[in-house]
Amino acid sequence: MLTKAAYFIKKIVGVLLTIFLVLTFNFYIFRILPGNPFALLFRGAGMSSEVIRDLNTQFGLDQPLWMQYLIYLRNTASGNWGISYQTRTPVWDIILPSLSNTLVLLVVAAVISITAGILIGILLAWRRGTKIDVTASAMTLVVYSMPTFWLGLMLLFVGVIYFGLPVSGMESLRGATEGVFVQLQDRMRHMILPLLTLVLGLTGQYVLVMKGALLDVFTEDFMVTARAKGISNRKLLWDHGFRNGVLPMVTLVALNLGLAFGGAVQTETVFSWPGIGLLIYRAILSRDYPVLQGCFLIVAVAVISANFVADMVYPLLDPRVRTQ
Amino acid sequence: MTIAKDGLVKRMRSIAVPLMLMLVIMAIPIQLTKAQAKEITFNVGWAAAVIDTLNPTAMTQMDGGAYNIAHAIYDTLVRSDTNGNPVPDLAESWTYKNATTVELKLAKNAKWHDGQPFSADDVVFSINLFLAHKEFTFLKNTVKTIKSVSASDKYTVQINLKGPDSSFLAFRLIGVFILPKHLWERVANYTTFANPNPVGTGPFKFVRWGGPNTFVEFTANKEYFLGPPNVDRLVFIYFTSYSALALAIQSGEIDYAGPLFSPAVVPTLTSTLGVQVISRPDQRYYYFCFNFYEKGAANPALRDKNVRIALSHAINKPELVTAVWSGYATSQHTVIPVSLGDWVNPKITAYEFNLDRAAKMLDDAGYRVGADGVRVNSKGVRLSFKIEVPSNYAQEYRSAQIIANLWKQIGVEATPQLVDVGTLADRVMDWKHDTFIWVWSAGTGIDPDPFLNMFQGSEAMPAPNPGFNDCGFSNSTFDKLYEQQIQEVDPVKRKAIIWRMQEILHQEAVYVPLYDPLAVQAIRSDRFTGVQPGNIPPLNQFSTNNLLLSVKPILVSPQTTTVVTTTMAPSGIGVETMGGIAVAIVVLAAAVFIVTRKRITQEKP
Secondary structure: OOOHHHHHHHHHHHHHHHHHHHHHHHHHHHHHOOOOHHHHHHHHHOOOHHHHHHHHHHOOOOOOHHHHHHHHHHHHHOOOOOEOOOOOOEHHHHHHHHHHHHHHHHHHHHHHHHHHHHHHHHHHHHOOOOHHHHHHHHHHHHHHOOOHHHHHHHHHHHHHHHHOOOOOOOOOHHHHHOOHHHHHHHHHHHHHHHHHHHHHHHHHHHHHHHHHHHHHHHOOHHHHHHHHHOOOHHHHHHHHHHHHHOHHHHHHHHHHHHHHHHOOHHHHHHHOOOOHHHHHHHHHHOOOHHHHHHHHHHHHHHHHHHHHHHHHHHHHHOHHHHHO | OOOOOOHHHHHHHHHHHHHHHHHHHHHOOOOOOHHHHHOOEEEEEEEOOOOOOOOHHHOOOOOOHHHHHHHHHOOEOEEEOOOOOEEEOOEEEEEEEEOOEEEEEEOOOOEOOOOOEOOHHHHHHHHHHHHHOOOOOOHHHHOOOEEEEEEEEOOEEEEEEOOOOOOHHHHHHHHOEOOOHHHHOOOOOOOOOOOOOOOOOOOEEEEEEOOOOOEEEEEEOOOOOOOOOOOOEEEEEEEOOHHHHHHHHHHOOOOEEEOOOOHHHHHHHHOOOOEEEEEEEOOEEEEEEEOOOOOOOOOHHHHOHHHHHHHHHOOOHHHHHHHHHOOOEEEOOOOOOHHHHHHOOOOOOOOOOOHHHHHHHHHHOOOEEOOOOOEEOOOOOEOEEEEEEEOOOHHHHHHHHHHHHHHHOOOOEEEEEEEOHHHHHHHHHOOOOOEEEEEEEOOOOOOOHHHOHHHOHHHOOOOOOOOOOOOOOOOHHHHHHHHHHHHOOOHHHHHHHHHHHHHHHHHHOOEEEEEEEEEEEEEEOOOEEOOOOOOOOOOOOOOOHHHHHHOEEOOOOOOOOOOOOOOOOHHHOOHHHHHHHHHHHHHHHHHHHHHHHOOOOOOOO
């Protein structure tokens, strides 16, 4: 049995190795894709061939691949994530606002859907077999399997026509000189539809996982013993049932929070929400390697870190895990 | 054992209450302060364009949002009117001293947004800046033919050209933004300069930017030298989906929508009260390209001119316009878009759609129908081609399918294929394509030159070809005529040369030009008026000011105080969406019904 410190170090090394592999993979996968970024600008822009050659040299694309790779590693480590090919602004300046826009939306959506998912999952597990369970489970599946784009558009139509909600973006601009409360209200009105789309799409998995995990726990012997001991329903559910059933949820939550850094392209497209998902999509189309590398690195680090945190939290929740 | 209403339900209730509260807060319509309510704002919704930067020297996409923004803030020396002709802007008048020297007299009352006066020094500085920097993607092209520029006095500028340039005013000078010398001479690195507070002489002053792909806000420049705009504020809002854009103009959230709606949306827009649809010819055309480059990897059958002409006979252009663009396009017979007016040679008509004639020509060329239904010649070359279509052009894919079906009837096998734009561009550079459907569009202004320069022999080089030539055409007569037309300043003579060039291309059947779609835009006609009649779309990449300066509000009283006015009746929703919602409700109801019928009894713990 490892000491806590050894466990910790082992995990850290694993994380760093994974990040390194991701960096390498990141680099090569975009270079393998056909399509040179400047030739693309070329066709619509009317650039001459000398300009393209100049740009290629300026951005180091004419050097051998392994050299570009080493330069990339060195730059990334020192914080220079490069300049976007498309806008010529530092990659960080582009990614950061998009990322924060996405996180605002996705973290709130995640929190709501996790909470709702857990509560509904518990309810369904507790009342298994009743009308509520059967109806709600079916509806959860139906909503969960709706295509996000379609769901978003439907909500958009209903929201704009019947509720007068704004069509797109994060804010209505007349709020520029308004007070804080009005600005807050404005932002919330813009957020409600994309939030609803995301929550409807995400809750399903939490409900089903929670319900499944809890049902597994309910079949354990110790639950029967506890019931026989006369423990109240509430204590039975929360202290015995939930505490054990929540473990799979931790992994799921960690994974999803990590993936939230990748944005939600479909929702962002429907609602014109300027998030990182949309940024990645556009960068792929225009072969903007620096932006893509930066975004993918962020997502990878986010997912890896989230899993790392989950790995650290697990032994605290479940002492049995410490025997690894 | 009874299942009491345990803590679970109580917990859910406690969450429900704040949730309800949040919803109530959001539902309260936002009340604006009185001052804001009196301002007239013109909200423009712009879809599917990228606003990449506020720095005009770093702009990369001609039809990107940034280009339009730049036109609102910065002026050029000449501007395009609603028919594409150059009219005075910062240059009040001009004279050609000789074929290569132009003298321009500048406006005397123009001022920069920060109050500094505008003068000839700014013009000289800007042009020299663009001449010196090869990496300014667009601006480099606009000054390509300029040798030098000098200021004769405070408001007079002399430009010396390298040689006679027939499209200098209409095409090049229109794209030269004049930047303020006193601010830009201090910039260290132009490539990375973000230009966070752009200062120009234009009709609108920059207020703020929400970040890439969000919105840009302007306020009117009351001291604009050509007279202040009729609106107080201007906002460009970027949409990523055309459905959302259509909804936004229907609901009244924006006052103008562009740049190009697809024909499918037009019926919904026209049937909405208060929305007026504006369709104008667009300066672009879609074409079918044959690759007959000698050193290319295409099917060698395409190198035979008669095969190309035969295939041209087997394309039904009116059908494409109706089937693919619902009639919102004009058939194209030559390589100059029909919207360019007299530059188009009217004597050129399409190769008549006649499948029998096409079949006979292919027979004569030595291609007989084989056992598998595909024509093959004595050397074993089969008439089998790929038609590649960039993945973002859904309509052109349909065109490709229609064409493939027609060709099948004459024994030619064609396979339409969607390809990612970047990949296609690569393949074209490597001459690996057989045929494809793509588009050419106008540059900074209306001129036939950008539609002809790609056919020069010098643009066709071995792989990887960095030139524009994508068919492999090379003809010395054509090249000579091209050089001639660049230098021919007499418009009548130039037109004759341009017409002759089109004839050559038509005889060689280098492309099958397909159609020139209409640009469909929309305005809230219940709130704004003033869209000028003309031949080009009101809001396009080279003449935003025609619209921005002429538009004026209808209502004299201040706007309503709520942020969003839902002036749209539910009947404005299209039939399709009603159907979609109905289906959804039915499915849900059915699911609930089916599911509640089953009775499952289980042991409860």
